[in-house]
Amino acid sequence: GEDVEQSLFLSVREGDSSVINCTYTDSSSTYLYWYKQEPGAGLQLLTYIFSNMDMKQDQRLTVLLNKKDKHLSLRIADTQTGDSAIYFCAEGDNTDKLIFGTGTRLQVFP
Amino acid sequence: NAGVMQNPRHLVRRRGQEARLRCSPMKGHSHVYWYRQLPEEGLKFMVYLQKENIIDESGMPKERFSAEFPKEGPSILRIQQVVRGDSAAYFCASSPGGGGPNEQFFGPGTRLTVL
Numbered sequence: 653g654e655d656v657e658q659s660l661f662l663s664v665r666e667g668d669s670s671v672i673n674c675t676y677t678d679s680s681s682t683y684l685y686w687y688k689q690e691p692g693a694g695l696q697l698l699t700y701i702f703s704n705m706d707m708k709q710d711q712r713l714t715v716l717l718n719k720k721d722k723h724l725s726l727r728i729a730d731t732q733t734g735d736s737a738i739y740f741c742a743e744g745d746n747t748d749k750l751i752f753g754t755g756t757r758l759q760v761f762p
Numbered sequence: 763n764a765g766v767m768q769n770p771r772h773l774v775r776r777r778g779q780e781a782r783l784r785c786s787p788m789k790g791h792s793h794v795y796w797y798r799q800l801p802e803e804g805l806k807f808m809v810y811l812q813k814e815n816i817i818d819e820s821g822m823p824k825e826r827f828s829a830e831f832p833k834e835g836p837s838i839l840r841i842q843q844v845v846r847g848d849s850a851a852y853f854c855a856s857s858p859g860g861g862g863p864n865e866q867f868f869g870p871g872t873r874l875t876v877l
Contacts (some may be wrong), residue, residue, distance in 0.1 A: 656804075682863075683863045683864065685863075687868075692851055693871075694766075694868035694870045694871050695805070695853065695855075695867050695868040696868070697858060697865060697866070697867070698790070699867075700863050700865070702863070740804055740805070744864055746866070748810055748818055749794060749807035749810055749818060749819070749820075750795075750805075750807065751793065751807065752797075752804040752805045752865070753804055754803065754804045754805070755803075755804050
């Protein structure tokens with residue numbers, strides 16, 4: 653079955669790097685995504701990675717994909733207080749629904 | 763280019779009433795998805811629609827829930843005879859379709875409270 657898991661909380665100091673981890677089960681997923689949700693708001697797409705890639709970098713964001721272990725991570729460099737939010741990973745193919753993880757609440761403290 | 767619009771943002775209903783949630787996709791997007799988020803949980807897929815067609819409703823409860831995306835106008839998620847367990851945030855997303863990554867753009871959500 654489809655299942656995406658994440659740790660619930662992460663707390664980091666401002667300026668440090670944050671690493672949010674995700675494991676998934678559907679090996680047929682074509683793309684994997686990272687979304688950010690701020691309080692009371694909808695989800696904002698941060699980045700995605702195609703399943704045949706190992707890494708993708710986009711400014712402060714680095715996505716690592718270990719397809720063998722079905723493990724995905726999002727690294728945020730130089731974490732700022734504005735990065736405090738809930739981060740969701742999601743898996744999907746190119747046409748249909750996204751399967752979301754449970755979300756990781758990132759708290760950044762000064 | 764306006765983003766995905768949802769209304770109302772907040773909806774309060776008493777048990778047994780009907781709830782109608784509306785979603786206007788981004789301009790040029792023909793694919794609409796509805797998700798439900800229970801408190802402190804992730805989003806769960808409900809239904810995927812294209813204009814006048816339901817493509818995948820595998821996440822929709824069998825009873826009381828229905829969705830449509832007419833040729834003209836917004837997509838509607840309808841919940842009949844609401845119960846307390848329907849209280850949640852309902853998010854709509856749209857995408858342009860076609861090949862490649864399924865970049866879904868989300869609306870701000872409708873927060874339904876059932877008293």
